[in-house]
Amino acid sequence: MAVGLQLPAPLLPIDGLRLGVAAAGIRYRSRNDLLVIEAASGTRGAAVFTKNAFCAAPVQLARRHLGIAAPRFLLVNAGNANAGTGAAGLAAAQETCRLLAERGGCAVDAVLPFSTGVIGEPLPVDRFADGIESALADLRKDAWLDAAHTIMTTDTLPKGGSRQIEIDGHTVTLTGIAKGAGMIRPDMATLLVFIGTDAGLPEALLGKVLHAAMAESFNSITVDGDTSTNDACTLLATGASGIEIVDADSPGYAAFAAALADLCQQLAQAVIRDGEGATKFVTVDVVGARSKDEARQVGFTVAHSPLVKTALFASDPNWGRILAAVGRSGIPDLDAARVDLDINGVRIATAGGRDPAYTEARGQAALAESDIVIRIDLSRGDASARIWTNDLSHEYVRINADYRS
Amino acid sequence: MAVGLQLPAPLLPIDGLRLGVAAAGIRYRSRNDLLVIEAASGTRGAAVFTKNAFCAAPVQLARRHLGIAAPRFLLVNAGNANAGTGAAGLAAAQETCRLLAERGGCAVDAVLPFSTGVIGEPLPVDRFADGIESALADLRKDAWLDAAHTIMTTDTLPKGGSRQIEIDGHTVTLTGIAKGAGMIRPDMATLLVFIGTDAGLPEALLGKVLHAAMAESFNSITVDGDTSTNDACTLLATGASGIEIVDADSPGYAAFAAALADLCQQLAQAVIRDGEGATKFVTVDVVGARSKDEARQVGFTVAHSPLVKTALFASDPNWGRILAAVGRSGIPDLDAARVDLDINGVRIATAGGRDPAYTEARGQAALAESDIVIRIDLSRGDASARIWTNDLSHEYVRINADYRS
Numbered sequence: 001m002a003v004g005l006q007l008p009a010p011l012l013p014i015d016g017l018r019l020g021v022a023a024a025g026i027r028y029r030s031r032n033d034l035l036v037i038e039a040a041s042g043t044r045g046a047a048v049f050t051k052n053a054f055c056a057a058p059v060q061l062a063r064r065h066l067g068i069a070a071p072r073f074l075l076v077n078a079g080n081a082n083a084g085t086g087a088a089g090l091a092a093a094q095e096t097c098r099l100l101a102e103r104g105g106c107a108v109d110a111v112l113p114f115s116t117g118v119i120g121e122p123l124p125v126d127r128f129a130d131g132i133e134s135a136l137a138d139l140r141k142d143a144w145l146d147a148a149h150t151i152m153t154t155d156t157l158p159k160g161g162s163r164q165i166e167i168d169g170h171t172v173t174l175t176g177i178a179k180g181a182g183m184i185r186p187d188m189a190t191l192l193v194f195i196g197t198d199a200g201l202p203e204a205l206l207g208k209v210l211h212a213a214m215a216e217s218f219n220s221i222t223v224d225g226d227t228s229t230n231d232a233c234t235l236l237a238t239g240a241s242g243i244e245i246v247d248a249d250s251p252g253y254a255a256f257a258a259a260l261a262d263l264c265q266q267l268a269q270a271v272i273r274d275g276e277g278a279t280k281f282v283t284v285d286v287v288g289a290r291s292k293d294e295a296r297q298v299g300f301t302v303a304h305s306p307l308v309k310t311a312l313f314a315s316d317p318n319w320g321r322i323l324a325a326v327g328r329s330g331i332p333d334l335d336a337a338r339v340d341l342d343i344n345g346v347r348i349a350t351a352g353g354r355d356p357a358y359t360e361a362r363g364q365a366a367l368a369e370s371d372i373v374i375r376i377d378l379s380r381g382d383a384s385a386r387i388w389t390n391d392l393s394h395e396y397v398r399i400n401a402d403y404r405s
Numbered sequence: 406m407a408v409g410l411q412l413p414a415p416l417l418p419i420d421g422l423r424l425g426v427a428a429a430g431i432r433y434r435s436r437n438d439l440l441v442i443e444a445a446s447g448t449r450g451a452a453v454f455t456k457n458a459f460c461a462a463p464v465q466l467a468r469r470h471l472g473i474a475a476p477r478f479l480l481v482n483a484g485n486a487n488a489g490t491g492a493a494g495l496a497a498a499q500e501t502c503r504l505l506a507e508r509g510g511c512a513v514d515a516v517l518p519f520s521t522g523v524i525g526e527p528l529p530v531d532r533f534a535d536g537i538e539s540a541l542a543d544l545r546k547d548a549w550l551d552a553a554h555t556i557m558t559t560d561t562l563p564k565g566g567s568r569q570i571e572i573d574g575h576t577v578t579l580t581g582i583a584k585g586a587g588m589i590r591p592d593m594a595t596l597l598v599f600i601g602t603d604a605g606l607p608e609a610l611l612g613k614v615l616h617a618a619m620a621e622s623f624n625s626i627t628v629d630g631d632t633s634t635n636d637a638c639t640l641l642a643t644g645a646s647g648i649e650i651v652d653a654d655s656p657g658y659a660a661f662a663a664a665l666a667d668l669c670q671q672l673a674q675a676v677i678r679d680g681e682g683a684t685k686f687v688t689v690d691v692v693g694a695r696s697k698d699e700a701r702q703v704g705f706t707v708a709h710s711p712l713v714k715t716a717l718f719a720s721d722p723n724w725g726r727i728l729a730a731v732g733r734s735g736i737p738d739l740d741a742a743r744v745d746l747d748i749n750g751v752r753i754a755t756a757g758g759r760d761p762a763y764t765e766a767r768g769q770a771a772l773a774e775s776d777i778v779i780r781i782d783l784s785r786g787d788a789s790a791r792i793w794t795n796d797l798s799h800e801y802v803r804i805n806a807d808y809r810s
Binding site: 051052053054055081083084085086087088089118119120306307310311313314316319320321323324326327328334335336337339349351352353354392393394396397398400401 | 456494
């Protein structure tokens with residue numbers, strides 16, 4: 001049911017990165033579920049992880065390893081999240097890293113583990129050895145699309161994208177893949193993103209540019225508000241292009257940051273378009289706010305409202321629900337009588353009430369589209385924010401109420 | 406689909422209060438939709454109103470009137486919320502108060518208006534004059550159940566209750582009615598509560614005792630997190646029992662406060678049991694928290710999680726979703742490894758992971774009940790909180806995606 005989402009355009013290889021996939025039988029049959037990404041020596045990495053206090057064992061371990069060594073391998077499995085598994089889960093994740101480090105010829109700390117899938121079940125470590133062998137034997141530079149397929153759980157389409165920019169006459173390439181949509185389904189968790197570039201950046205700068213790119217992409221989307229236990233976004237910079245961006249004042253930093261942010265935004269939107277049961281792709285634009293935080297608070301309140309989301313599913317211009325969500329968003333001293341509302345360019349409410357020129361027919365026409373822009377003007381400042389979400393459909397309940405087996 | 410909810414036991418009359426109902430044709434045909442409550446001279450009132458910045462015209466006016474004069478009449482209509490209607494809505498609410506004040510022989514400020522129903526449509530003021538005449542002609546002491554029926558919108562059952570306590574050898578009676586469940590349906594708004602007592606209390610004390618009763622009742626429930634534009638809970642104290650409770654140290658205050666809190670809790674639970682599409686009545690108990698606020702934050706995060714709610718609908722012991730919601734609730738320094746989880750007395754997770762003795766069969770048996778208690782022990786303090794909610798069903802989406810007409 002992905003809304004306006006297609007197979008990604010060809011994903012460009014990144015010098016210094018090779019990818020291999022395998023069918024390890026971790027949960028699924030007859031499909032690839034294990035991905036190994038090999039990074040050339042000298043590659044630097046940065047990552048952002050879920051803020052969920054119940055973060056999964058691989059998240060704990062990847063965070064720790066990243067603080068110790070430069071990454072040489074990423075090890076990703078689909079079908080089992082290795083979350084809610086306690087000390088045994090941590091030991092299992094460590095063992096999978098050890099298996100890959102042994103075969104890959106690197107320190108255990110140079111392996112970053114990632115898992116996505118069912119929560120609370122033991123990771124079947126015994127299936128990793130053969131899977132890792134196969135994936136290592138399969139390593140190729142041009143396997144990004146295969147990798148995007150491999151990490152899918154209930155995604156209906158693989159998600160990926162590439163960007164190229166020129167810096168000092170050199171071409172710098174970025175390629176990224178993502179999987180997920182909220183917490184996806186009964187016990188699947190969730191959002192994983194892997195981005196590679198042949199630019200070179202020191203770790204601190206890599207972390208900075210990645211965090212900056214999150215703000216307007218993965219930190220601005222929501223399906224159901226349920227932050228997963230396994231979310232992770234990792235950026236690997238091989239430096240193979242010969243371009244080294246040493247600090248934020250370097251020529252090329254701004255262009256690189258913009259290309260990364262743009263790529264992240266594309267991937268984040270792809271996640272929303274492929275969200276559970278989605279029939280609408282919804283942009284919530286909040287303008288006229290006193291601060292960015294305030295604008296985001298209003299945008300997320302609207303984007304999380306089950307009543308707004310069910311009305312969107314019904315293509316019902318039920319604007320009272322949107323204003324009610326704005327009204328309960330908790331920003332201080334909101335003057336409801338100054339709020340304007342537009343949907344897909346149709347003025348719905350002016351000064352907190354129905355616009356004199358509004359007709360139900362115009363509202364229905366606007367809501368009939370599959371891409372919806374809700375624009376809320378608070379008329380009290382210059383700050384704005386943009387949040388992406390989707391609707392709440394019968395299919396969402398069906399997917400999430402389906403029993404796990 | 407109300408979960409374990411029945412018609413209320415006989416509702417006891419309150420000396421000093423009379424109720425009359427009428428079919429004014431405000432939106433519905435062939436049913437009562439207008440309620441007048443007449444309070445004897447000397448009655449004092451207190452109310453709590455929605456915190457939604459987009460509060461409806463009647464909420465604005467009732468709040469203002471209550472600050473000016475002691476209430477003599479409450480005027481309630483179902484079918485139209487008079488919300489999102491701007492200055493015209495305020496004028497309409499004022500006109501309905503004027504109509505009742507004229508016929509009832511009191512100051513306009515002594516009339517408190519309440520509306521519930523569709524948002525954003527003009528209130529049909531022309532239908533109020535005849536309706537008010539009929540309701541005034543119908544005034545009776547024993548019409549509480551009729552009143553509870555009259556204010557229903559998509560409630561499937563009327564909600565009410567009575568309590569009697571002895572103070573200084575006198576019997577003091579409290580009777581209350583409520584309607585609503587979250588934002589109820591496409592454009593219905595929402596929770597209205599009217600409670601009467603023949604005890605006498607000064608306004609300030611009345612406000613204090615009502616606020617105290619809210620904490621563990623209406624402020625501890627959620628269907629969808631969508632605070633309505635029209636919520637109001639009003640308490641009228643006629644003093645007709647001869648008992649005057651002058652301050653919080655008076656004999657009887659504690660008993661009165663306890664009876665009121667108990668009544669409010671019954672009414673709040675009735676709202677949840679009759680919630681949109683509800684198939685489960687869910688109590689979320691959070692214990693071992695550092696503070697009450699922290700416990701409530703965790704409880705509401707769990708109660709609002711669409712993934713938890715769809716799992717409850719499916720009777721699926723998908724405990725990873727509950728822990729994931731606890732983990733994202735935003736309380737500082739949560740140690741996931743100290744969290745225990747029980748459902749209906751079955752130990753699910755110990756120390757943040759699946760309990761060794763837990764089996765899927767035991768979890769399924771616990772979840773098969775229609776009344777579910779989720780107990781979360783954070784093991785970091787002595788504070789606790791209890792939140793009531795229901796599940797997220799196909800019926801919820803159907804109700805809320807149904808077009809308004």
